[in-house]
Amino acid sequence: MATSLTALALSRLLGPWNSGTGAAYRELADVVRLLILDGRIPLDTALPSERSLCTALGVSRTTVTGAYSSLRDQGFLSSGQGSRGRTRIPQLTPFGPALFGPQPSGAGSPAAPGLSAPGGLIDLAYSALPASGEVVHRAFASALTELPALLPGFGYDALGLPPLRQAIADRYSAAGVPTQPEQIMVTSGAQHALTIIIRTLTDRQDRVLVEHPSYPHALDAVRAARCRPVPVPFTDSGWDLPAVESALAQQQPRLAYMVPDFHNPTGMIMPDAQRRRLARAAAAAGTVLVADETLRDLNLDGVATTPLAGFSSSVVSIGSLSKSHWGGLRTGWIRASESMIQRFAAARTTLDLGGPVMEQLAAAHLVRAWEEPLPALLSRLRGNRSVLLSLLAEHLPTWATTQPAGGLSVWCRLPGPISTALTVLAPDFGIRLAAGPRFGIGGAFERNLRLPFTLPPDKLETAVLALRAAQDKLDAAPQLRRSLTRAPAVAIA
Known part of the structure; x- marks a missing residue:
């Protein structure tokens, strides 16, 4: 079921749209078009009927009819039944299909990291x-001395080395979210963690709610699983919780991927009151809430918040050393209920059989001395x-x-x-x-x-x-x- 926008909601988004410098229908169409391009109105959203929008804006039917007609001619509104077309992007834009289809050949697949920037740029x-220089070097030096004790074993562990899982669990407990090592699975970075979660909990064509804008590689993971992203736009002040709650209730997505801690790309942080509302709305919709906490420790202004898992036992959390210590470590993790972690471990075998032991030994040192750098x-x-x-x-x-x-x-x-x-x-x-x-x-x-x-x-x-x-x-x-x-x-x- 696609989302819809009421006349009052659209009126609020439009703000003072009529400057009087041009034809009213053209000004109305221009502002709606910019709202679509900016992500403030999600794609595949049904706009209000002409009659209800006329009433909400206090304009003539001709103005709204002309604006909707202009949007259809430009490719920003589908030719749906009656006057309730759905928002879209023109097919001839350089970024592929308007809705959730595959990208055209050569237009949508990102280059491999590190391979596309010519020297000197x-x-x-x-x-x-x-x-973080010496800190990472010292962790690997210590890990090298510990490695011989593990060499008699097979080296495969889908859940991760126990000392690292314990260290990660202790960090969550210290942050006010009691956690046992059985609730932790070590992954090869946050992207690997998200891929495992999506593969385990979704099927093709399942809906996944995402912030709009969002982290590009998370969007890539959703598309790669052939799921349908449900974008919910930001406002100038951050998360639009009424819009999120409405999307959860209407769409009932299987997953919701959120970055509440210094959101990528906006850098915003979600207050605890909104986290509580979000957790409650996701639970009511039967949606698994996935919190990407990769940037949580890069707290430049010392804003105090509780991890999202502190508001619901069903939250699945993702963490990583890539942003706080070094991307080359490729060490991340998932925190979830013990039963959910077992499901992730079973699904992981289709991707790999566990992470590198040496890196995990070093990561355990880094997690235990997290605050040092x-x-x-x-x-x-x-x-x-x-x-x-x-x-x-x-x-x-x-x-x-x-x-x-x-x-x-x-x-x-x-x-x-x-x-x-x-x-x-x-x-x-x-x-x-x-x-x-x-x-x-x-x-x-x-x-x-x-x-x-x-x-x-x-x-x-x-x-x-x-x-x-x-x-x-x-x-x-x-x-x-x-x-x-x-x-x-x-x-x-």
């Missing part, structure tokens, strides 16, 4: 950090965040930004739908970007760009100056902007 497509890391990230925001305000004042409370990146609002054009042009100016639509479904977020603040200040300054030069070139040549519409997908972290 400043890579802003990745939101990741180098290793964090103070210096967080201090450096705060400084980088301040530098990036200052540079954007100085050199790109038409870009709207909000300071994220944590995480690794800033989600920028561009002055126009130029994200793809900038991405195509960026290598000519020495930088590599990930276009905003990579974080959405059906081509949304052409007016957005994610910029990480993981690079040192001098690199950030060079990158922002390059962005300004690229935008100046687009501003000086509108026809160039129109021609740069087919951007190849890029790898994103």
Whole structure:
């Protein structure tokens, strides 16, 4: 069952849409179109009837009829029965089908990480950090001394080494969520964890609720399982809980993938009151709530929250060392009920038979000494965040930004739908970007760009100056902007 939008809800999203500078129907159509492109109105959503929208907006039937007709002509509204068409993206956009079908050949598959950036480019497509130096080195040195004791065994363990599982469980318990090692399964990173969860708990065509925007590789995992993503848009202030509750009640998705802790890409954090509501709504819908906590410890402003699992015993949590310590570790985990962990372990054998022992031994040391690298890391990230925001305000004042409370990146609002054009042009100016639509479904977020603040200040300054030069070139040549519409997908972290 697809979602629908009431006239009052659409009126709230439209805001003061009628400026009086043009035909009313055209202004109405333009604002609705931008709401669709920005992800504020999810795809495959039935718009309100012409009659009810006329009443809600206080305009003539001709105005609404003309706006809906314009949206259909432009490909943003299907020709449904009566006047209740469904939102879509034109089929000729560079990002493939409007709804949930496969991507066209060559247009949608991301390049393998690390293989697509030519030498010399400043890579802003990745939101990741180098290793925490001596801490990681020391952990592997200790692991090497412990390895001989495990060599007589077979080396296969679908659940993970007991010392690492215990260390992870202890961290959850210390955070106020009592956890036993039997509730932990070690994986080869967070993406591996999500893939196992989706394979275990969903079938083809099952619905999976996702935030919109969301982490691109999570969207890839949903599509790879042939599930149907159900996007729920953010508001300017964060999660739209009434919209989430409505989608859960109407769609009853099998899973809901959420990033409540420094959401990727916006950097927002979900307050505990919203976490409680979310857990309650998911339980009522029979939806398994999957919380990606990979960025939870990158808490730059010290905002105190409870892990989502603290509000419901049925929450499945994902964690990883990739963002806090180093992506090269490829060590992640799943926290869930003991019975659910056993189901994940059984399903995992179709993917692999367990993780590398050496890495798990090192990871156990890192988890037990988790706090050691964090103070210096967080201090450096705060400084980088301040530098990036200052540079954007100085050199790109038409870009709207909000300071994220944590995480690794800033989600920028561009002055126009130029994200793809900038991405195509960026290598000519020495930088590599990930276009905003990579974080959405059906081509949304052409007016957005994610910029990480993981690079040192001098690199950030060079990158922002390059962005300004690229935008100046687009501003000086509108026809160039129109021609740069087919951007190849890029790898994103």
